[in-house]
Amino acid sequence: MLETNIKPSCLKPEIQAITYAGSGDFVHLYMQPPAWGYRPGQFVMVRPGEWGNDPVWPRPFSICEKTSDSLRLFIQVVGRGTSLISRLQPGSTLDMWGPLGNGFSFDPDVPLLILAGGMGIAPFIGLCKRHPHPGRINFLFGHRMGIECYPFAELPQKVNKTHLNQQTAGDIVSFQKVLEKRIRDFSGRGRILACGPSPFLKVVRKYSIESGADTWISLENRMACGVGACLGCVTGTTTGEYLQTCTHGPVFRADEVVFEEDDRLLSAKPHL
Amino acid sequence: MLETNIKPSCLKPEIQAITYAGSGDFVHLYMQPPAWGYRPGQFVMVRPGEWGNDPVWPRPFSICEKTSDSLRLFIQVVGRGTSLISRLQPGSTLDMWGPLGNGFSFDPDVPLLILAGGMGIAPFIGLCKRHPHPGRINFLFGHRMGIECYPFAELPQKVNKTHLNQQTAGDIVSFQKVLEKRIRDFSGRGRILACGPSPFLKVVRKYSIESGADTWISLENRMACGVGACLGCVTGTTTGEYLQTCTHGPVFRADEVVFEEDDRLLSAKPHL
Amino acid sequence: MDLGVTLGALRLKNPIMTASGTFGYGLEFTSYGRLEELGAIVVKGLSLQPRKGNPMPRIAETPCGMLNAIGLQNIGVEKFLQEKLPRLPWKETPVVVNLYAQKAEEFADLAAVLGSEPGVGALEVNISCPNVRQGGLQFGQNPDAAVRVVEMVKKNAGQKPVIVKLSPNVADIKVIAGAVESAGADIISLINTIGGMAVDIRTRKPCLANAFGGLSGPAIKPVALKMVYEVCSTVKIPVIGLGGITSARDILEFILVGASAVQIGTATFTRPDKVFTLVNELRELVTQLEIEDWARFRGSLET
């Protein structure tokens, strides 16, 4: 699973296709494939050429999958930027740089428990498809929209997968119970990888620390540069530092990061 | 020729079609037709919904033609706004208000000499097509790009028309000579209507004043509101006032307006 | 919820006012909406005598904003009172007259003319225009000069509420806000435009004949929001917030930091019925967010 050619570059790929799943808010964006390889959990920064001066920032997206034909992102429309992206036309170009961040690291021979919340499924599509032993993967997926919105069905047959719909407050409580049980049961048997909205990651982190599980979580902090320069995306760590999520992460050991009291970032987060 | 229902309104028409003539820089934009009538020389302000916060201003365009099927604008790409407009897709919507300004007024029974420079042809397409006696129209058209870029061939057969290509400095000089001769010859025989870039209008104005011709020119000042409120589009008049081009114009008697020494507006004007 | 707000003696049926200079004399917009539905109409800055304004070009587009240097072209206060005001629905919607003068005494004279006009709902004293050589910033950047103007206007304005419009072109907005409050201002409005410039590298000339202009539009919203917040934390009188507002969300942002009402300026150029549609959008958003009354929402920002 270790890629050797992971030198990031800044490209101007053309959009090959845009498809929608379940609703117009769930977008699969296919672009000309870059020359680089990547590690699942790494991401790219994307900024369509036509944005001109507004919005100023690019938007970070996990690399969902890369084949010899294309690079694919899986994007949910949650605000202005993603809404503009969802209306792009094939043939138009993007500014794109990556692969960025550290990505998930794991031993393919060791069992994996993957915990994905909503759009947190994106990096695991490529991961599971490329995994040499998909039978060693346990996959728990929590989602709020209909399952047809997510590429859940694409996960290899052999992956041991469950999905849980969360519509009501009751659903969320029972999902958290399932999460707790799975984490406790799995602790000591392999590595746990988690990606999803911050409230979800907070819960995963809590149970992981309590049960001493070897859990790695991928953060979705707001980002401006993606390359470690602006210090806008930092996360607090247990050593009392602020580390750039874009370069030191987005994947951190669950017990290494601190979620600040301040939950402004989370409050408006619509995707799970 | 007098329209009765000219009450402006603010609409959100859908784009029906975009076609290009001669080059991708010459755009015919067809929209759902508004309920109002208009007078040739009137214009609309247009701002695509997707512009968000940037660019801030709408863009003014002469009403090229209105049929029961559609409202049509003829637009040359000269900068950021027109470039964005040229890439709009059918089905997307625009904020549009109009009809604005005074438009050309003339007696259909009196001969007309129309002088159009470049995109200044736009308002005259509808005018000539609706004119009850096109045989009474003399049409002189100066253009810099190939004639296939302009809807010149659409002018009714009976219109007595000439076009002159201006590629070189020499062409411009000889075009100005033709202009002078035509204006002098026509003076006293009817009304002259002119539309085009400011350097062209300056020349038309000069010869018209010299020969005492009854000439009306349509100005293309930069506009923000289009409704007389911002005072950003004013033109100096011989009475020493500043009048809003968008409401008191865009059509003025040639001897009524003053072109300010300051030619900042003109300098960057690419369209003739 | 009732959208109405009260700013001292000034009662508005909703917090949405037009911003001076972007809504003409109001009558330009009758084709696009019902003036009666607005919170208030603020008209173009008026001076004692008509003014011709600055030479052209007067406006330039900038990223998410614009520069203007109109130079306060206006028909003069008399002509306004005779020809425009009677045609405005001032009984239903307060008409606020924005005042411009070059000397404190002239401001006082304007106030005297307007103070007894039944159709005038309030005076807005513009001590913040960056586009005129005299009488703009010299008051807005100088607390003592500002105090003098405000005191003189107050003396002549009769019962009319006096709004003082502040300039953002200062190091600390709280100082001038405190000064005009102590001088007797009934209401503060801010911000006016921020000084700016645009140039053309081909002609090597400024894009505006006046060289400098005032920056407005969405670009300046963060600056406006901060200053409105600071002023609201400083003064006790009601504050009208403006600068780059384009949406109902923007309006609530200004109220959240403490404004009692807002003004819509450059956004009017994006669509002439903008200010009218905002009234409905605001009503919907307030319902959606379950805001129950302005008093509890206003200034409820947690810091």
Added chain:
Amino acid sequence: MDLGVTLGALRLKNPIMTASGTFGYGLEFTSYGRLEELGAIVVKGLSLQPRKGNPMPRIAETPCGMLNAIGLQNIGVEKFLQEKLPRLPWKETPVVVNLYAQKAEEFADLAAVLGSEPGVGALEVNISCPNVRQGGLQFGQNPDAAVRVVEMVKKNAGQKPVIVKLSPNVADIKVIAGAVESAGADIISLINTIGGMAVDIRTRKPCLANAFGGLSGPAIKPVALKMVYEVCSTVKIPVIGLGGITSARDILEFILVGASAVQIGTATFTRPDKVFTLVNELRELVTQLEIEDWARFRGSLET
């Protein structure tokens, strides 16, 4: 044409510098371009001791711009000199160290540490950070305090050119520019960010943990251009212009109003190779406009 410019003792192979805080320590960008091709590299603001910076969130997007309140997180000057500077191509491209301190004495100490470092091309004294409680604007808004800092830095900086970076959050930029020139500044750079704020109407909290932040990006270009023009008309020392630059055209606009060089800040976030590609774009535009030398083009604006 040779794009090289000379700012007193500072020679750049082209006028394009990076802006402090938007280019990290430079090394973050080696995958995206050759640092050797830049006019100069200005690194993140450094203090004597490492700083943790402000709590999160620290950044917010705004129309055509952004707010930041990083709070000068940095690794401290010593670590920079040991771990970063040796890996930068300082022989080919001057490395400018941006200084932050809370007291004039600390600025002097920083200058003493850096003054004898061969790898340091110039010092940029940041007296304009709006995001820290102490040591930012208290110098940048107060000519006397600014003069004191500049004099103390100059005393310790040896032969290194001292750039003083000004804040736009003042009533009259010419006053502070004149003061720092008279205090011995070799070069002035401006503008730093404009104070601003963003709030979230749902959570009713500021979007930044620090409540206030600094506004940067295209939104502020007109403000920057005006202030650079004003400073260039006031002082005799070279001026570095910045604020919202995203294109070669923007660069020429700043040079047209008098700047000798420019810095690229927020635009770097739109594409990490931006500053590198701008060098080529500038070369092309200069050729297209038939600009023959900087000396004749610089400050040639006709007003």
